[in-house]
Amino acid sequence: MSNRNPPHRKPAAPAVVPRHVAVVMDGNGRWATRRLLPRTAGHKYGADALKRLVRGCVQHGVEYLTVFAFSSENWKRPADEVGALMELFVQALQRETPELAAQGVALRFVGDRAPLQERMRELMRQAESTPVEHPRLRLNVALNYGGRWDIVQAARAAQAEGVELTEESLARHMCLADIPEPDLLIRTGGEHRVSNFLLWQLAYTEFYFTDTLWPDFDEKSVAEAIADFARRERRFGRVPGKTSPDNGLRVA
């Protein structure tokens, strides 16, 4: 008989849905290359996969979704690929913002906007100010984002406030400080790395890696990742069943 629940896993409890899911959408280039298509075609199909992910998250009752669309390091890609990605973002914003609002999806961007074209920044502002009356999902798009950049900008903001640098004062200034930290990080494309995504916010996040290339990630893949999360036991550094907020043994 196969052991479907190894000892470190709890039996499946599908009702346990992560409130906040973060996703590194990796594998667009390889997906395209395998089909003898230009890498940019992979990004286009990747945009369709993102729409499926959003639908899946709404269906499962995920409240927050944060996706890594463009990292601080992605500028190092060939200029034509960077240009095509920026154009894809512009088109997606123009086309999808009203549709997303109609689905109850509120958009927000995180990252350094300064190097982006004004046309893009204006679309981002418009998308963020599009009213969504009763949001079912808050979609955060990380664009020109880097986890180290985030920590540095938070440290600078805390310093400008003149407060002592502590875990709490820094946390208050991190991007997405006003929402729960991610419960689940999904990375597609077979790589097992964080790649400078949400370094601070992922401290207690459950990681889910899959070989599926991003454009192939579909509703079934979303359901599988959420089901896997439901089997995890999250301890946050504690011993299960023995919660003792102060056992008097902490070293000062």
Ligand code: FPP
């Ligand atoms: C990584 O795959 C993917 C990206 C750098 C871009 C992510 C963008 C999208 C999914 C497009 C849709 C996004 C929005 C917000 C409309 P890769 O190119 O590194 O793939 P590879 O590892 O196979 O080369």
